Amino acid sequence: MSLTPDLRHAVADLYAAYAACLDDGRYEEWPAFFTADGWYRVVARENFDRDLPLSVISLKGRPMMVDRVVGITSTIFHAPYYQRHIVGLPVLAVADDATIHASVNYAVFRTKRDMAAEIYNVGQYIDKIDFEDGKLKFKKKFCVYDNDLIPNSMIYPI
Amino acid sequence: MSLTPDLRHAVADLYAAYAACLDDGRYEEWPAFFTADGWYRVVARENFDRDLPLSVISLKGRPMMVDRVVGITSTIFHAPYYQRHIVGLPVLAVADDATIHASVNYAVFRTKRDMAAEIYNVGQYIDKIDFEDGKLKFKKKFCVYDNDLIPNSMIYPI
Amino acid sequence: MSLTPDLRHAVADLYAAYAACLDDGRYEEWPAFFTADGWYRVVARENFDRDLPLSVISLKGRPMMVDRVVGITSTIFHAPYYQRHIVGLPVLAVADDATIHASVNYAVFRTKRDMAAEIYNVGQYIDKIDFEDGKLKFKKKFCVYDNDLIPNSMIYPI
Numbered sequence: 001m002s003l004t005p006d007l008r009h010a011v012a013d014l015y016a017a018y019a020a021c022l023d024d025g026r027y028e029e030w031p032a033f034f035t036a037d038g039w040y041r042v043v044a045r046e047n048f049d050r051d052l053p054l055s056v057i058s059l060k061g062r063p064m065m066v067d068r069v070v071g072i073t074s075t076i077f078h079a080p081y082y083q084r085h086i087v088g089l090p091v092l093a094v095a096d097d098a099t100i101h102a103s104v105n106y107a108v109f110r111t112k113r114d115m116a117a118e119i120y121n122v123g124q125y126i127d128k129i130d131f132e133d134g135k136l137k138f139k140k141k142f143c144v145y146d147n148d149l150i151p152n153s154m155i156y157p158i
Numbered sequence: 159m160s161l162t163p164d165l166r167h168a169v170a171d172l173y174a175a176y177a178a179c180l181d182d183g184r185y186e187e188w189p190a191f192f193t194a195d196g197w198y199r200v201v202a203r204e205n206f207d208r209d210l211p212l213s214v215i216s217l218k219g220r221p222m223m224v225d226r227v228v229g230i231t232s233t234i235f236h237a238p239y240y241q242r243h244i245v246g247l248p249v250l251a252v253a254d255d256a257t258i259h260a261s262v263n264y265a266v267f268r269t270k271r272d273m274a275a276e277i278y279n280v281g282q283y284i285d286k287i288d289f290e291d292g293k294l295k296f297k298k299k300f301c302v303y304d305n306d307l308i309p310n311s312m313i314y315p316i
Numbered sequence: 317m318s319l320t321p322d323l324r325h326a327v328a329d330l331y332a333a334y335a336a337c338l339d340d341g342r343y344e345e346w347p348a349f350f351t352a353d354g355w356y357r358v359v360a361r362e363n364f365d366r367d368l369p370l371s372v373i374s375l376k377g378r379p380m381m382v383d384r385v386v387g388i389t390s391t392i393f394h395a396p397y398y399q400r401h402i403v404g405l406p407v408l409a410v411a412d413d414a415t416i417h418a419s420v421n422y423a424v425f426r427t428k429r430d431m432a433a434e435i436y437n438v439g440q441y442i443d444k445i446d447f448e449d450g451k452l453k454f455k456k457k458f459c460v461y462d463n464d465l466i467p468n469s470m471i472y473p474i
Contacts, residue, residue: 005163005321016247019263023282045398082203082304084280086246086265088402089332105335107402107425109265109280111304117280122400122425122433124339146398146427163321174405177421181440240361240462242438244404244423267423267438269462275438 001098011090011129014136015104019085022157027072030157031065035130035137040065042143042158045123056154068157078155082111083120099139100129106143108158121145121158159256169248169287172294173262177243180315185230188315189223193288193295198223200301200316203281214312226315236313240269241278257297258287264301266316279303279316317414327406327445330452331420335401338473343388346473347381351446351453356381358459358474361439372470384473394471398427399436415455416445422459424474437461437474 001007014033021029034040042056059065088105095101103126110120123145130139143158159165172191179187192198200214217223246263253259261284268278281303288297301316317323330349337345350356358372375381404421411417419442426436439461446455459474 003325005325008325009161009163009166012247013249016249019246020249020261023263084263084265084282084304086244086263086402088335089328091329091332091336103336105339105400105402107265107400107423109277109304111280111306114306116307117277117305119277119425119433119435122427124400146400146425147433148427148430149432167319167321167324170405171407174407177404178407178419181421242421242423242440242462244402244421265423267435267462269438269464272464274465275435275463277435 001094003092003094007094007100008092010136011092011100011102014129015087015090015125018138019087023082023084025156027069027156030069031062033138034062034065034141035132035139036062038062038065038138039140040138040143040157041141042145042154044148045144045146046148048142048144056150072155076155078153079112081113081155083156084109084111084117087125098130100136102127102129106158119147121150121154122147159252161250161252165252165258166250168294169250169258169260172287173245173248173283176296177245181241181243183314185227185314188227189220191296192220192223192299193290193297194220196220196223196296197298198296198301198315199299200303200312202306203302203304204306206300206302214308230313234313236311237270239271239313241314242267242269242275245283256288258294260285260287264316277305279308279312280305317410319408319410323410323416324408326452327408327416327418330445331403331406331441334454335403339399339401341472343385343472346385347378349454350378350381350457351448351455352378354378354381354454355456356454356459356473357457358461358470360464361460361462362464364458364460372466388471392471394469395428397429397471399472400425400427400433403441414446416452418443418445422474435463437466437470438463 039060041058047054086107090102090104093101108121109117111117126142128140197218199216205212244265248260248262251259266279267275269275284300286298355376357374363370402423406418406420409417424437425433427433442458444456
């Protein structure tokens, strides 16, 4: 498999749809962006660079993600906030086994009710993307963020 | 009409040119980004989500936009500021009538003279794009922003 | 030469790779993004618009860039910080001599150890891109930033 224009556009569409899903608050659709055995992890750059295992959150497999969504939407008590993702141009490569390796810079802005928008999380998605049932899905999605200091807690996916 | 690579690039070019026009301060060129009957509206997400009509600004048709530009450039008294748009990856679909539906995240940074840059407006363009005289133009451009709190007033288009 | 989809993707890849190089801190690879006689300049918008020569930094030719990298990595004493570039959609044109003219909005976020991320530099790349040894390189890269006020000093390239 090579980086054809069609594949590039499909990858760009995946990132755009992922951001729109989260920013619209359609959290119940979020696990479907991953393969069945997908791994979602949010980790500070400092830990990631040193290969330390500590993460803010690490979910392996869609069932764990579905569980997290239940937490977000019905269990966890938190002040609501809006997220807004701005995703940059991706650095892409295709591995021998047809897995797409993508790294993409992102900035997530947060807006709380009656407050100004603020920088919430900036970093890099370091992802592996595979086809599952003919659709591109994240087999691995690491959100490696620069800012060790997370304002309040992190409720919604990044 | 389908989402060919050429059409995708033309849409990306439209958004890039739109941002450059505003950030360069070429406001007199701004109405030409819309169809003759185009609708430009800036609305808080809270109002938009509840289908409430209240907007910060709502201009229907190019003449109203031209009028607004006269206001911006010669009538309204305000402290000057720079705008800088960062526009994300678009979510695109083509409707039966060949209209392109686009939603695109944006962040606008504002810099006032001798001040630090700040987050001015973050949100989502929810747009309909049509061909007019062989060029892509906005038939509808809704700037749905997350931050209810607008720092000072909004002078320039978003 | 015309703006084929392949050329567009190559330009997007160049910008994505440039940002990744800097954000990863691989400064020694940075000069190779320029042609041998490339010109890198960081200039305030106010000066640029008035055609004033004053720049924060202006490096002509790869040797000056290599020298700067030595400064960054071994000579200059400074508190470390992370950079994160978000690069927008490019406005592209191809000149008669096959040079690509690109202008692209960017926002650079900075994160200092144990601090929140902040807006560091926002502006526009105004670039000329040429082929050298079959690869796209910057013949000219002007980083024209909106915010006259630079928080602390500027150590790393923008």
